[in-house]
Amino acid sequence: MIIRSSDEVPRTTVLKRFPVPKNMGLPPQSRIKKGKKWPAPAAAKRVKAFEVYRYDPDSGDNPRIDTFEVDLDACGPMVLDALIWIKNNVDPTLTFRRSCREGICGSCAMNMDGTNWLACTRFISDLDEPARIYPLTSRAIVKDLVADLDHLYAQYRMVQPWLQSKTPEPDRERLQSPAERSQLDGYYECILCFCCTSACPSHWWNPARFLGPAALLQAWRWLTDSRDEAKEERLDNLEDPFRLYRCHTILNCTRTCPKGLNPGKAIAEIKKMMIERQS
Amino acid sequence: MPRKPKNPHSKAASPTAQELKGDIDRGRTGDNVSSFDPGAAPLGTDDEAAGRRDTPPRFEEALRQELETGRIARLERPDRSAVGPFVLAAERGRPVSPNIQIYRPQLTSVLSIANRITGVILSIGAVGLVAWLVAGASGPRTYAVARDLVSSLPGQIVLFAFTFAFFLHLCGGIRHLVWDTVHGFELRQIYFSGWVSVAASILLTLAAWMLSMIIGS
DSSP states (O other): OOOOSTTOOOSOOSOSSOSSOTTTTOOGGGOOEEEEEEOOOTTOSSEEEEEEEEOOTTTOOOOEEEEEEEETTTSOSBHHHHHHHHHHHTOTTOOOOOSOSSSSSOTTEEEETTEEEEGGGSBGGGSOSSEEEEOSTTOBEEETTEEOOHHHHHHHHHTOOSOOOOSOOOSSOOOOOHHHHHTTTTTTTOOOOOHHHHHOHHHHHOTTTOOHHHHHHHHHHHHTOTTOOOHHHHHHHHOSTTTTTTOOOOOHHHHHOTTOOOHHHHHHHHHHHHHHHHO | OOOOOSOTTOOOSSOOHHHHHHHHHTTTTSSSOSSOOGGGTTTTHHHHHTTOOOOHHHHHHHHHHHHHHHHHHHHTOSOOTTTOHHHHHHHTTOOBOOSTTTSOOOHHHHHHHHHHHHHHHHHHHHHHHHHHHHHHHTOHHHHHHHHHHHHSHHHHHHHHHHHHHHHHHHHHHHHHHHHHTTOSOSHHHHHHHHHHHHHHHHHHHHHHHHHHHHHHO
8 A cells, every 4th residue: 555665566456557448549550459479388387478569660560469478487587587588589579678687777668567667677576467568658669669768868958967067167076065965865866767757647748848757857956966056047947837847746757766766856846946936 | 929829710819828728739739649638737727726827928928839849840950859759759650659548557646637637526516516506596496496406315426526526635735735845755655645635535525424414413
C-alpha cells in the first residue's frame, strides 16, 4: 500500500492498465497488431513468456507484439539479460539500447509491466507472467525498443544546463561550502534516461509545450547552484503557462525514477522560487 | 505581431481562453494531433479561480506562441524543443509508442485523475444546488417537487456520491496546498497522504450523512 522507494514493485494490483481501448487515440500507423510467437527451446525447464513491442521501420508494417519464451536457466536475472538472451538465441533483429548494465548510463530505459525503469536493474522475477516489454511511453519509435529522444534532448537544451556567470573569471575554482554543495544532492545524479518525462501524463498531453520532469529537474539543479548567476534569466525562461505550470503534481515522475530522485519536488521548488521572486 | 485566432467563426478582435482552447483541440495551432487536449482544460479557469483573470493581450501572446510552435514544426528549425513527439514521428514516418493505454495505474496518477473528475462532478453539482435554491424561491409547490426528487432513492444515491466527491476533492486540494509549500514529497509521504485523503473522505462522507440523519430525525 505505502511505497517507500521508487524501486518497490507493487505486490498487489487492482488494475494492470487503465480501462481504455488498447489503441485509443493512436495515429493509424502507430496502432499495435498481433505478432509472432517464438517458442522456448525444447530442453528448457523454467520458461517465462515476454511480450515485446516490435517495430521494423524497413517493412512499413505497423508495430506488433511478439511473444518470446525465455529459458530462465540459460540467462541472467535481469530483464536486460533476457533481452540479450533473445537477441543471441532467438531473434537477432530485436533492437534495444544498452551499455553499462549497472544503472548508470540510462540507455536501457523502457516500459516493463506498465512502468518505466531501467531493464538492467529490474529483476525478471518481479515481472508478471507474461511480462510486457514496451519502449518508453509516448515516444516516436526508431525501431523495436529504441525511442527517438531528440525532442527530449532539445527540451533539456532549453533549460541551458550549464554554469552561467556574470562576475569575472576567478583565478581558481569557484568554491562552494559543504552546505551549498549539498543543495545539489538528489539532483546532480540524474542520468537523463527520461523514465520520468515519459511517465508524466501532463507531458503526454502537452509534449510540445511542457518541458517535463527531467528537464525541469535539471533546471532546478542550476537554479539551486550557489555558483550560478543567471537565476533571474532562468526563471524568466520558465515563466510560461506551459513550460513549468503544466506540472499538476501528479508525481508519476517521483514514483518511477530509477535513481530514486525527486523531480516532483524539484518542480515544486521552482514554483516556490517563482512566487518568492514576485513578492 | 499578434495574429487573429484561426477560428473562422470568431468575431472577437482578440482571442478568448475558450477560442484558444478550441484552436488547440482542433489542431489549428499545428503542433499536435487534432483531439481533445485535457492539458488545455484549465486554461483561463485556473487564473479565474485565483482571482487573476487573464487579459486579451495575454491570450494574444499565448496564441502567438501556439502558432509559433506550429510554424517551427513546419519549417523544421534546428531548435526541436517545441515540436513534440507526434510531429517528430509524423515527419520521420515513425509510430508513437502508447502511453495511457499501457501505463500502470498508480495511486499518484489515479488520485490526480480523481481530483479532476470530482472537480467536474462538483461543477455539475453546483448547478444542481442552484436549481434547488431556485425551486425553493419559486414557492412551496415547486420546492415540494425538488424535495421529493432529492429524497427519492436515486436522488439520495446521487447526493451521497456528491458528498464523497466533495470530500475527496477537498482532501485532494489540501494535499496539493501542502505540496505547494514544498512539503511531503518523500515517496512514502506521497503514498501516506494519498491513502489518508481516501480514508478521510470516506469517513467524512459517512460522518456527514450520520450527522444529517441525526439532525433530520
